[in-house]
Amino acid sequence: MNEKKPGVYTQETPGAQMITGVNTSTAGFTGIPDAFCTDESDYNKPVLITSWQAYQQQFGGLYFSRFLAQAVYQFFQLGGTICYVVTIPENGGAYATARWKNAMTINAVSKGVWGNILTVNIKPYPPGGKDINSFTLSVQYVSASKLQKQAPVDPGQSPDLEGLLQDYIVDNALQPVTNDNNQWVYTLETYTNTGISGLKDTVRKINENSLFIRVTAGDSWQNVALPDDGNLALAGGKDPEWVFFNTDPTEGIGALGSLSSNEVNITLAPDLVLKSPADQLSVQNEILLFNEQQQNLFFIADPPLGLSVTDINNYKSGVISGKSYNALNSSYGALYYPWFTIYDPGSQMQLLVPPSGGVAGVYAATDQQVGVWKSPAGVNDGHLSTAVFLNQKITDADQDILNPNGIDAIRDLVNYGITVWGARTLSSDPQWQYIQVRRLLIYIEQSLKSGLAWTVFEPSDPKLWSAVNRDITTFLTQIWQEGALFGSTAAEAFFVTVDASNNPPEVQQEGILYVDVGVAPVRPAEFIVIRLEQVVAGQN
Numbered sequence: 001m002n003e004k005k006p007g008v009y010t011q012e013t014p015g016a017q018m019i020t021g022v023n024t025s026t027a028g029f030t031g032i033p034d035a036f037c038t039d040e041s042d043y044n045k046p047v048l049i050t051s052w053q054a055y056q057q058q059f060g061g062l063y064f065s066r067f068l069a070q071a072v073y074q075f076f077q078l079g080g081t082i083c084y085v086v087t088i089p090e091n092g093g094a095y096a097t098a099r100w101k102n103a104m105t106i107n108a109v110s111k112g113v114w115g116n117i118l119t120v121n122i123k124p125y126p127p128g129g130k131d132i133n134s135f136t137l138s139v140q141y142v143s144a145s146k147l148q149k150q151a152p153v154d155p156g157q158s159p160d161l162e163g164l165l166q167d168y169i170v171d172n173a174l175q176p177v178t179n180d181n182n183q184w185v186y187t188l189e190t191y192t193n194t195g196i197s198g199l200k201d202t203v204r205k206i207n208e209n210s211l212f213i214r215v216t217a218g219d220s221w222q223n224v225a226l227p228d229d230g231n232l233a234l235a236g237g238k239d240p241e242w243v244f245f246n247t248d249p250t251e252g253i254g255a256l257g258s259l260s261s262n263e264v265n266i267t268l269a270p271d272l273v274l275k276s277p278a279d280q281l282s283v284q285n286e287i288l289l290f291n292e293q294q295q296n297l298f299f300i301a302d303p304p305l306g307l308s309v310t311d312i313n314n315y316k317s318g319v320i321s322g323k324s325y326n327a328l329n330s331s332y333g334a335l336y337y338p339w340f341t342i343y344d345p346g347s348q349m350q351l352l353v354p355p356s357g358g359v360a361g362v363y364a365a366t367d368q369q370v371g372v373w374k375s376p377a378g379v380n381d382g383h384l385s386t387a388v389f390l391n392q393k394i395t396d397a398d399q400d401i402l403n404p405n406g407i408d409a410i411r412d413l414v415n416y417g418i419t420v421w422g423a424r425t426l427s428s429d430p431q432w433q434y435i436q437v438r439r440l441l442i443y444i445e446q447s448l449k450s451g452l453a454w455t456v457f458e459p460s461d462p463k464l465w466s467a468v469n470r471d472i473t474t475f476l477t478q479i480w481q482e483g484a485l486f487g488s489t490a491a492e493a494f495f496v497t498v499d500a501s502n503n504p505p506e507v508q509q510e511g512i513l514y515v516d517v518g519v520a521p522v523r524p525a526e527f528i529v530i531r532l533e534q535v536v537a538g539q540n
Helices: 052-059 068-077 113-117 161-171 196-209 252-258 270-274 277-294 309-316 356-369 396-405 435-451 462-481 505-509
Strands: 027-031 047-049 083-087 097-100 104-108 118-124 135-143 176-178 184-193 213-217 231-233 266-268 298-301 333-337 340-344 349-353 387-390 407-413 417-420 494-497 516-519
Touching (some): 027 068, 027 252, 027 270, 027 356, 052 068, 052 083, 068 083, 068 270, 068 340, 068 356, 083 252, 104 113, 113 161, 135 161, 161 184, 161 349, 252 277, 277 333, 298 356, 298 435, 309 396, 309 407, 387 407, 435 516, 462 494, 462 516
Parallel strands (some): 027 266, 266 298, 298 333, 333 407
Antiparallel strands (some): 097 104, 104 213, 118 135, 118 231, 135 184, 340 387, 494 516
């Protein structure tokens, strides 16, 4: 600026640094994808997904026996807009397999002994037809007796996928037929092929839509006779191993740590339910510890399949089949119960799923419509529109047991439907018992951390103190006005201290700037007490 002659001059001076609230509703999923649709190079690295269609193109669709896809599907259906997915490989193990001469190889959709319970029936189409290239292919389950809804599982055992399949049959009212051996045969799904020209399309249709199998076609289809008895039993399936989390930060949920601090806010591991309850509990505690160390992540935990109210209460407290383990006790996570079924638009059937994916969608929708300071629960914000039936009905008496122990119930409420009816963290500390309090503090901490980056290397003097105070006060005033903080005035809602009282000369000499911030979060009206008083007419 030239100030050598009289005149009017302009000069720009730094104004207030805007502190912008960070995103709160980006989920990070870890789980097992459809291996037949997933490139090996995608394993154990975060992949950005912006829609259910994008997930399908990258990792395949819904299928029986694994739960990652179902969780992501619900997340987007219920209001989620962006997530990262870390897929993990199935180490070891084997697919249950059957072969139809050189025409096709039929694999169970995932590795494991569960696939050995499947049978594929191939027969002429139409019945009695002579064209060997026109047939129906049906995936079937054969039972020695008519199936009933399964009883609750042993709380110490790994999930029984055969029992899950039997529940799938009962839930979807699949009709059995009795064969010559007095066995009940349930047809899970059927595909029809007509003529040699349609074989490739039939294989594609099976691989894109089947919940149970994947088919690989041989080079030549012509003149391959149908099986003599029409039945191909899948065999050879062996259970794999999965690494959801360990000391290697590049594997499983630890890979989310490679993202910047504000790219993921919610973590889920829906396929963790495939492990035994003891192993599941152990990994959930590792994830909670990881979140506490990161200080910017909140974990939505799933319960093991089929536990009773007493069993899930014991599980949260670290007791499984009479043995004691570390309890789930952290403000950086929440546990939801029970499982429920969702409708699969592809198969037009119901699938039983753990609750975390739907709950994550509720979190995202509530954050976007109201704010992270609102409980992701209730008849409005907690409605799970993807849920069809609860695997277990929760009564008022049940919730009297669950709620004090930090287990968030999912309930089917008259006139409202299936709804998240709990908003507590896993923490035993009353100060941190509510989900929105912990997530609000994460939001404030990360927003200030990001918004105050400009202060690094600035001189620690009253000028800087004043600027920091101004910027933080502006940010907190805004979220107080939006309803995040309690108080009739800003002074009641928060305080900011950054001056000589907490930054004396010896602190300044060390190159440290202390900023003390106190906030009064709004807590939920969890218990509504309506007090009625009877008065005598005319005495008001």
